[in-house]
Amino acid sequence: xxxxxxxxxxxxxxxxxxxxxxxxxxxxxxxxxxxxxxxxxxxxxxxxxxxxxxxxxxxxxxxxxxxxxxxxxxxxxxxxxxxxxxxxxxxxxxxxxxxxxxxxxxxxxxxxxxxxxxxxxxxxxxxxxxxxxxxxxxxxxxxxxxxxxxxxxxxxxxxxxxxxxxxxxxxxxxxxxxxxxxxxxxxxxxxxxxxxxxxxxxxxxxxxxxxxxxxxxxxxxxxxxxxxxxxxxxxxxxxxxxxxxxxxxxxxxxxxxxxxxxxxxxxxxxxxxxxxxxxxxxxxxxxxxxxxxxxxxx
Numbered sequence: 418x419x420x421x422x423x424x425x426x427x428x429x430x431x432x433x434x435x436x437x438x439x440x441x442x443x444x445x446x447x448x449x450x451x452x453x454x455x456x457x458x459x460x461x462x463x464x465x466x467x468x469x470x471x472x473x474x475x476x477x478x479x480x481x482x483x484x485x486x487x488x489x490x491x492x493x494x495x496x497x498x499x500x501x502x503x504x505x506x507x508x509x510x511x512x513x514x515x516x517x518x519x520x521x522x523x524x525x526x527x528x529x530x531x532x533x534x535x536x537x538x539x540x541x542x543x544x545x546x547x548x549x550x551x552x553x554x555x556x557x558x559x560x561x562x563x564x565x566x567x568x569x570x571x572x573x574x575x576x577x578x579x580x581x582x583x584x585x586x587x588x589x590x591x592x593x594x595x596x597x598x599x600x601x602x603x604x605x606x607x608x609x610x611x612x613x614x615x616x617x618x619x620x621x622x623x624x625x626x627x628x629x630x631x632x633x634x635x636x637x638x639x640x641x642x643x644x645x646x647x648x649x650x651x652x653x654x655x656x657x658x659x660x661x662x663x664x665x666x667x668x669x670x671x672x673x674x675x676x677x678x679x680x681x682x683x684x685x686x687x688x689x690x691x692x693x694x695x696x697x698x699x700x701x702x703x704x705x706x707x708x709x710x711x712x713x714x715x
Contacts, residue, residue: 419645419678422566428690431565431715432476435697438713439477442704449704450479450507451535451696456494456520457487462513469511469693476697479506491520495528502530508707509535509700532706535699537561537592546592551599555699560593562691563625563646564600565715570644570680571623576601581618583607583634583668584627589648593625614638626668636673645674645681648688 473480531541537557545554580602584590618638627648649668667684705712
């Protein structure tokens with residue numbers, strides 16, 4: 418039976434490090450500051466934003482939340498971002514996606530100053546990651562957290578290991594592949610056009626599933642002893658719990674994959690907690706750079 422990788426525990430370790438370093442920075446006169454912007458009243462987005470703001474407060478950060486009406490113009494949103502870019506007490510700026518249809522999300526993301534882009538989505542940070550400048554880039558939080566979980570199992574040097582990333586999104590798949598490359602993995606990025614995905618996965622020492630399709634990666638796709646990182650969060654019907662009930666599952670058939678894998682993340686409780694922890698870590702790193710202090714390693 419596979420080792421269950423406890424994302425909650427690793428996230429708690431990261432957040433403890435962030436909190437201690439935040440206290441030390443504040444004592445030197447620099448309190449890490451995180452500004453979160455939400456436009457409109459999407460219920461899921463509001464839950465995410467509230468949890469991010471709460472976690473920032475727990476870490477001792479200055480936490481600022483801007484809740485804007487859905488009809489806010491793109492120009493007004495850019496103006497707010499410009500003001501936050503110029504605010505020396507703010508070290509991280511996060512715009513909660515999705516934005517209303519009349520706003521160009523890409524243009525908004527690129528308006529954030531790269532040194533405050535704690536989501537790692539600006540072209541400057543994407544380019545740094547793509548060229549191997551992992552130590553100076555802000556890496557998107559979900560792949561950064563996934564990489565920490567892999568390192569807990571496999572160590573930081575993955576030389577000689579084959580990795581398959583299932584999914585090629587800009588938010589997870591592509592940055593994940595670049596992180597694995599930087600750790601000396603041999604990396605294949607698979608997607609909807611890939612031929613014979615099961616055979617490809619069976620060749621992998623590390624499988625990262627990030628496609629958004631419930632339990633798509635089957636147990637017999639997993640090589641004996643492989644490390645499996647399941648990024649998916651999907652809600653499926655659970656009639657056994659009662660009428661209209663549902664449950665969360667990942668992109669991997671957890672029960673089947675656990676029989677072959679050496680280590681696997683559960684859903685929930687695997688990658689999910691790491692995402693918000695790495696957002697706090699990135700904000701701390703940004704503040705540390707401003708203070709001229711070396712940031713802790715995570």
